Amino acid sequence: MDSTASAKLRAINHLFERQFITLSDHVLVAVGYGVSTFSFIAGDTGVIAVDSGSMPDESAAAIAALREHTDRPILALVYTHGHPDHTGGVAAFLDENPNIEIWGHARFGDEARRFARNGAAIARTRGVRQAGFRLPPEKRINNGIAPAVYPKAGALAQGPGGGPDPKGLPQKTFDGDTTISAGGVSIQVSHNPGETDDQIMTWFEPDRVVFTGDNMYRSWPNLYAIRGTQYRDVRDWCESIDRIRGMQADHLVLGHTVPVSGTIEVDEALDVYSRGLWHIYNETIAGMNAGKTPDELAHEVTLPADLADHPLLGEYYGNVSWSVRAIFSGILGWFDGNPSAMNPLHPADRAAKVAELAGGVEVLFARAEAALADGDAQWSAELCDMAIALDHRADDARLLKAEAIDRLAYDLVTATGRNYLHTCAQELRADVDGDSAAGT
């Protein structure tokens, strides 16, 4: 039976079902062709594309749909940012026009370069967990802002923030803002940092359309990605949303999910998004200044009821409590300010002391079982960690932890978190299988 969280996530599938939308006189939008939303602006003699989609086959299908509206060549492509779900379909555009002019911000691909420079290969493992690529389809409802697609074999090697095919990298970059003209279309592009430092806003004045990139979609935004990420400056993000609002657009094309249309609807959407982001940011800063720790703030800073219930701010993809932690650590770093936390015990030493308090590690293990049976899966998982740290019935503890974190996944709305939890449960079971196989 569906948990409440699973049902909530299932209820938004219509936001990214495949559709090719005629948004305005010149703008056509591809939703559900792969993972992200991308667009075409058709002029008298040519077309400018905004983003290339995530997968060449899917992008080729969108281009085929475009051909039912216009036979003009796609002369230029601008990336809203460097993430592979917006750049990975570029091969289809190069097939269409090998001489296509490709644009991006001067900082295009910064995030991927930073991971590579630091040799942070774990981000790839965590990225695959977050995306749910190793899960069977029945464990994936959707990705919160996208359908639950699987990459083709080999594509898994691509790390988070990885860029497109080298042939599809921007040949033209800009800092600040500029105008791009091709085929009788002119668009204004401007730096609008948020989800990434290379994020831009695209403005097509004749139809009053803003393309937001991944600074906005129909979910609480991913202010922190649990795959691991550098700080996504939340104050920048708030200001970027307000900059979008300042355009007073008639249409908002979001980086994922279906667009928002109508002057009133657009303004309301941006008002809600802006108020939600600023609220969490301001409350976290106030809590930090009151000397609170991230563990406290992650539980205490929440959205007011009207915003928490708003469909645009549902925690389908991003998660409010992770955002609070990200703001804290992004500004103050790892130390929570509590002197006891300056040099905490090694987890194995703490586990030994807690087990002693409990009356022995067997009692601790029994409590882990009881906690799960009582519906406290989080405490069960934490007790399992202690048993594993003490190497006490470690395989039993791993299997119990797998059960506990599967439970946590079913009760969480946020798809990225569900994927991460389910994948780790799968890994724990595989570890145990590996151990017993090695013993025979």
Ligand SMILES: [Zn+2]
């Ligand atoms: Zn995206």
